[in-house]
Amino acid sequence: MLTELLVAAISAPTKPNTGVTKDAGIFVHEHQPLAAPRHVFKKSAAAPNGIAVSSSHVFAAQADTAVVHVYSRAKGSQEAIVPFPERIHSIALAADDTVLLLGTASGRICSGRLVSTSTAHLQPVTSVAADRSSSFFLSGSSDAMVHVWALPAVLSFSPDTSRTPVHTLATHRGPISSIACGHSARSANIAVSASADKSVIVWDYHNGHALRTYLLPEAPTAVTLDPADRALHVAYADGSLQTVDFYDDVQKTASSDLLRDPSLSHRPVQPSPKTRFAAESQKLGGALSLTLSWDGTTLVSGHASGKVVAWDVAKGNYLSTLTNLPGPVSNLQFLQPIGFPHAPEPSFKVHTVVKPKQDSGAAGAGSGLIPPGYTLNMQLTGRLRTGRVSAADKMPTTKDAFEDALTHPSFPASMLEEGLAELESWTAPSRSGAASASEIIALDLESHVDPSDSHHTELRELKKQLASLQRIQKVTFSQLSDLRAENEFFRGREMAKAERARTRAKKRLGITNGVAPRKANEDVDMDGGDVSSSASDSEPAGVAKA
Numbered sequence: 001m002l003t004e005l006l007v008a009a010i011s012a013p014t015k016p017n018t019g020v021t022k023d024a025g026i027f028v029h030e031h032q033p034l035a036a037p038r039h040v041f042k043k044s045a046a047a048p049n050g051i052a053v054s055s056s057h058v059f060a061a062q063a064d065t066a067v068v069h070v071y072s073r074a075k076g077s078q079e080a081i082v083p084f085p086e087r088i089h090s091i092a093l094a095a096d097d098t099v100l101l102l103g104t105a106s107g108r109i110c111s112g113r114l115v116s117t118s119t120a121h122l123q124p125v126t127s128v129a130a131d132r133s134s135s136f137f138l139s140g141s142s143d144a145m146v147h148v149w150a151l152p153a154v155l156s157f158s159p160d161t162s163r164t165p166v167h168t169l170a171t172h173r174g175p176i177s178s179i180a181c182g183h184s185a186r187s188a189n190i191a192v193s194a195s196a197d198k199s200v201i202v203w204d205y206h207n208g209h210a211l212r213t214y215l216l217p218e219a220p221t222a223v224t225l226d227p228a229d230r231a232l233h234v235a236y237a238d239g240s241l242q243t244v245d246f247y248d249d250v251q252k253t254a255s256s257d258l259l260r261d262p263s264l265s266h267r268p269v270q271p272s273p274k275t276r277f278a279a280e281s282q283k284l285g286g287a288l289s290l291t292l293s294w295d296g297t298t299l300v301s302g303h304a305s306g307k308v309v310a311w312d313v314a315k316g317n318y319l320s321t322l323t324n325l326p327g328p329v330s331n332l333q334f335l336q337p338i339g340f341p342h343a344p345e346p347s348f349k350v351h352t353v354v355k356p357k358q359d360s361g362a363a364g365a366g367s368g369l370i371p372p373g374y375t376l377n378m379q380l381t382g383r384l385r386t387g388r389v390s391a392a393d394k395m396p397t398t399k400d401a402f403e404d405a406l407t408h409p410s411f412p413a414s415m416l417e418e419g420l421a422e423l424e425s426w427t428a429p430s431r432s433g434a435a436s437a438s439e440i441i442a443l444d445l446e447s448h449v450d451p452s453d454s455h456h457t458e459l460r461e462l463k464k465q466l467a468s469l470q471r472i473q474k475v476t477f478s479q480l481s482d483l484r485a486e487n488e489f490f491r492g493r494e495m496a497k498a499e500r501a502r503t504r505a506k507k508r509l510g511i512t513n514g515v516a517p518r519k520a521n522e523d524v525d526m527d528g529g530d531v532s533s534s535a536s537d538s539e540p541a542g543v544a545k546a
Contacts, residue, residue, distance in 0.1 A: 302329025
């Protein structure tokens, strides 16, 4: 049986006379099969869009201080308090929950290593969301701007890498309240942004284009996407909710993909008032947060009164009040269900979170390599693969070079050099100053694509051509090395030949060690020194010797 958990966080101290611990701030509830509280994490007042939950930890950006609280889910207690140079207004996890992205009060984006971007936003970053492939993430701010960032560039160790947005989505005219990314890992993935200008825009963030604009009756406070990306749900300050269907009768056209119909991209759509629902008798207060269950049938909202309410998506009506928390519910998040029979297990576990150092994000001398003080602590789980698995028979085949090297005491020097070269290519700054969307390819793209897709076929052909060019380059370098050695050999032989020719010429001229032969009338002793010479050659006639 599946177990689905719901995490809720409040943004203010508890009310007096409630019987709840005063410093309790993050609550874990079991949504199914049995609705009941599971755990409470204390000492937290999370900011809106300020919690992120992984399989092992809970991260909470505090509303009034420049710190992030880290809680261990296994131990059930606070593990660390991580200070930052400025207040954090929003956080999100990316890259399979291994990277924590933070939006700051000055408009920057920084990671857990304190590697920060430029001040692209003019006001605080109110929302951060990473896409499924972790190649991109989006940030929204009170300055009405939405920026699209390339995650590899932001995580680069090199200080020379340009950390500027890939795209700037500047259609909104009010502060951004919430951003949600679609659930696809392919290039057709979408994102939605909600703004105080009473609009929600659907984006093709890979290309920086607006696909659809929805005009709402009020300013939305939170937004979430259907698990199949068929609709979006928004919350309002009066406590009501609304469902916006991408494929309703109003937007129905002959096009098979309504969101990408160019004839509708510049025409705003106003959802029907019938899609809005509320429970006025419950006195819920303003809706501050929103989340959707794994199957997309139950919508859960958090309100300023502290109530967490469940709604029926199909009928659009109130179901029940799940719990009543002691403060405004600023964050809600459903976790992945537990209990699937063949669920993939993670290949590593992070047991403890190490506080980042202020200088750990800077590389030495701008080389783009990992700095000496940077450490990574994790536990590898499971068994290593014994070989590649064939798609036809699901049986392991031969090992590749990397898997074979894992079973030996050390890695080959050629493999280490190839890895360093690849790392430098990732961290090298681009000439244009920003990476284009076509230059960023998801690391796990092949595992999510259809083999019959034309883009996949083109990608395979390009990889074959790249491998062929690399082989040609290797052969060319080898030939150049051989030619250089041959040239040195012939030059040495020619120099030796010229030296022998000069020696023979000297012998023919009677020159030995650069001294001409002496005259015949000179007397030479046994040691080669001059003893005497004739008077006609050395002195004038009639002059006596001394």
